[in-house]
Amino acid sequence: MATTLITGGTVVSATGRGAADVLVDGERIVALLEPGSTVLGANLAETVDTVIDASGKYVIPGGIDAHTHMSMPFGGTTAADDFETGTRAAAWGGTTMIIDFAVQKFGERVPESLQTWHDMAAGQCAVDYSFHQIIGEVNKESLAELRRLPDEGITSYKLFMAYPGVFYSDDAQILRAMQTGADTGLLTMMHAENGPAIDVLVEQLLAQGKTDPYYHGVARAWQLEEEATHRAIMLADLTGAPLYVVHVSAKQAVAQLAAARDRGRNVFGETCPQYLYLSLEDNLGAPGFEGAKWVCSTPLRSREEEHQNQVWQALRTNDLQMVSTDHCPFCMKGQKDMGIGDFSKIPNGIGSVEHRMDLMYQGVVDGRITLERWVEITSTTPARMFGLYGRKGVLAPGADADIVVYDPNGHTSIGLGKTHHMNMDHSAWEGYEIDGHVDVVLSRGKVVVADGEYRGRKGDGKFVRRDQCQYLI
Numbered sequence: 114m115a116t117t118l119i120t121g122g123t124v125v126s127a128t129g130r131g132a133a134d135v136l137v138d139g140e141r142i143v144a145l146l147e148p149g150s151t152v153l154g155a156n157l158a159e160t161v162d163t164v165i166d167a168s169g170k171y172v173i174p175g176g177i178d179a180h181t182h183m184s185m186p187f188g189g190t191t192a193a194d195d196f197e198t199g200t201r202a203a204a205w206g207g208t209t210m211i212i213d214f215a216v217q218k219f220g221e222r223v224p225e226s227l228q229t230w231h232d233m234a235a236g237q238c239a240v241d242y243s244f245h246q247i248i249g250e251v252n253k254e255s256l257a258e259l260r261r262l263p264d265e266g267i268t269s270y271k272l273f274m275a276y277p278g279v280f281y282s283d284d285a286q287i288l289r290a291m292q293t294g295a296d297t298g299l300l301t302m303m304h305a306e307n308g309p310a311i312d313v314l315v316e317q318l319l320a321q322g323k324t325d326p327y328y329h330g331v332a333r334a335w336q337l338e339e340e341a342t343h344r345a346i347m348l349a350d351l352t353g354a355p356l357y358v359v360h361v362s363a364k365q366a367v368a369q370l371a372a373a374r375d376r377g378r379n380v381f382g383e384t385c386p387q388y389l390y391l392s393l394e395d396n397l398g399a400p401g402f403e404g405a406k407w408v409c410s411t412p413l414r415s416r417e418e419e420h421q422n423q424v425w426q427a428l429r430t431n432d433l434q435m436v437s438t439d440h441c442p443f444c445m446k447g448q449k450d451m452g453i454g455d456f457s458k459i460p461n462g463i464g465s466v467e468h469r470m471d472l473m474y475q476g477v478v479d480g481r482i483t484l485e486r487w488v489e490i491t492s493t494t495p496a497r498m499f500g501l502y503g504r505k506g507v508l509a510p511g512a513d514a515d516i517v518v519y520d521p522n523g524h525t526s527i528g529l530g531k532t533h534h535m536n537m538d539h540s541a542w543e544g545y546e547i548d549g550h551v552d553v554v555l556s557r558g559k560v561v562v563a564d565g566e567y568r569g570r571k572g573d574g575k576f577v578r579r580d581q582c583q584y585l586i
């Protein structure tokens with residue numbers, strides 16, 4: 114098996130940083146060593162197959178994006194990245210594992226939906242992957258099937274309080290699912306927005322001729338995120354289900370999570386880069402139909418209401434624990450443009466899987482979070498949250514050699530024709546400049562990105578079975 118030594122870098126973990134060389138044998142890390150170590154008198158660098166010089170650079174565990182939707186059928190179309198293009202873009206950006214969502218649609222059976230997602234991903238991925246299970250119809254059968262998910266290596270499932278007629282669950286269904294989830298040791302993930310109320314506002318806005326993308330953000334008011342977040346927390350409280358709220362954007366929803374955590378509850382929250390950088394006014398409110406690029410749910414929030422600062426702060430204070438992308442890309446032409454003249458027909462989703470590590474690193478440069486917190490919210494916590502830690506999320510002997518060499522003196526210009534490997538005709542991040550650069554990426558010991566070149570292969574990424582959430586006492 115091939116051996117690799119990553120030498121001269123600063124190894125950064127969730128808890129600290131220090132000079133160390135990382136020795137990789139085959140797919141695993143075998144040792145972290147004092148820089149320049151000799152073994153039995155031999156200079157290690159002369160005995161390994163490959164030496165990667167990381168001088169002046171950070172060496173970090175590969176990113177884990179725990180919220181992606183490759184090839185997701187949604188909004189009358191299908192997300193533009195499949196598992197091949199999406200995981201390749203992830204690798205380019207220093208993300209070495211994704212957790213995607215298998216979708217049980219209304220009227221479908223859970224095992225079949227999971228098999229469909231396995232079939233879509235197998236042999237296609239550049240980096241490792243796993244699935245959460247979406248339950249789009251809570252009934253006797255799907256509840257029974259929830260109990261069998263751990264046998265499939267799947268320990269989390271997602272419900273929707275939004276999208277009536279598509280994935281929506283009412284409170285009775287949520288209660289029953291949470292009871293089963295609690296009983297089975299599953300983490301309940303929640304899309305927390307009050308869907309029925311949103312639908313009324315959508316109908317009223319359209320009737321008033323308010324059809325532009327901007328009104329997507331008006332209809333999905335923060336009150337409806339706060340309310341749903343609170344309701345989810347209370348139902349979780351009652352049932353003893355650990356709860357993970359996805360794509361949190363409103364500062365009021367953050368406050369609900371913080372209050373529940375202050376009461377000692379197993380309540381967790383994720384946010385996404387779009388809620389940290391983009392806004393209702395600047396993006397959804399862009400001239401003409403341009404704002405459609407940024408139609409996603411929960412929506413971008415008002416700059417004037419100062420949500421962004423609060424969400425950054427929550428990341429710092431651990432009221433929010435991690436950052437995923439909710440990568441769900443749609444092209445403007447042929448997809449987003451279905452909603453010209455009716456914002457409710459714009460497929461919901463933004464593509465960011467390639468840029469999460471960079472965008473969050475910019476938070477370090479800007480003094481928003483520490484270097485260690487960057488590693489924690491992008492890799493270590495996702496690993497612990499979703500039962501992967503030890504194998505993923507850490508550079509330690511025995512861990513998979515999913516490693517990123519990150520150059521703090523490098524630079525990344527985001528946009529079409531620059532760094533854009535996602536299957537989309539636009540970038541939601543066009544023009545963003547990052548004071549750092551993903552230099553080398555290893556996936557299970559193999560260099561997949563180096564010297565500005567992609568060296569991976571589809572099919573190298575494998576399905577990873579997961580244990581229970583590692584934050585539960």
Ligand code: URP
Nearest residue numbers: 409410411439441461462
């Ligand atoms: O706009 C979004 N978030 N699209 C993906 C589906 C979801 O709700 O996560």
Ligand code: ZN
Nearest residue numbers: 304359360410
């Ligand atoms: Zn969602």
Ligand code: ZN
Nearest residue numbers: 180182439441
């Ligand atoms: Zn999503």
Ligand code: ZN
Nearest residue numbers: 520523550552
């Ligand atoms: Zn570079």
